[in-house]
Amino acid sequence: MSELTPTDEDTLIQEARVWQAKGWTARVIKNDDDDGWAVAMYKDGEAEAALIGPWTMGRDKKNPKPLDHNAFNTLVKTASEFVRRHEQQLHASLNKSLMLSGEDADYKICLQIIPDEDDPIAYLSAFNADGEQMAKVKVRPDFKLNQASAMAWLQRDFARID
Known part of the structure; x- marks a missing residue:
């Protein structure tokens, strides 16, 4: 046009x-x-x-x-x-988030998917109650963010997910 x-x-x-x-x-x-x-x-x-x-x-x-x-x-x-x-x-x-209560603090866990026909990527991030980013790791674009997966990540001290 x-x-x-x-x-x-x-x-x-x-x-x-x-x-x-x-x-x-x-x-x-x-x-x-x-x-x-x-x-x-x-x-x-x-x-x-x-x-x-x-x-x-x-x-x-x-x-x-x-x-x-x-x-x-x-x-x-x-x-x-x-x-x-x-x-x-x-x-x-492409952007999902949920709130999670840990033992000492509350966290907002965010999943951001960056679409690409050849190589889509995604990032999982954790933010404290003040909005400060506590962790960010690269995950598969088909990662399922839910209470269980977020809690498992928190329990592993926000370690990289393979």
Whole structure:
């Protein structure tokens, strides 16, 4: 979609089937699944659509309803929220934590997974009640953080896990 990325406000396209503003491009497309239409929302600089959804037929019941300012603003709000939720879900799946009570102190145990197609890695960290990092070790990216695994790590004085 790089050909649609505007360089300044004067180059924005605002037509019946393509509308650009606010860092987004809406493109009305033929729906491959049926005879209707869909709208694809692209964030500037992204090749893949962030969101694709059904689009309303026009009055002639053959062509799509034209995009306009109000419809575009609604689409931007929906697509932005969808992207935000996806980013939150991804962050939650890659970053887990739990609280653990040791004999002398309480700890927050965190697992951070760093995705990579070829060589993903993960780190297990322990923080005291003041937020000071007490330990950090590299673990397998499929390490399961739960109360039992965290307690076992604590009982081994936060030793490296193989």
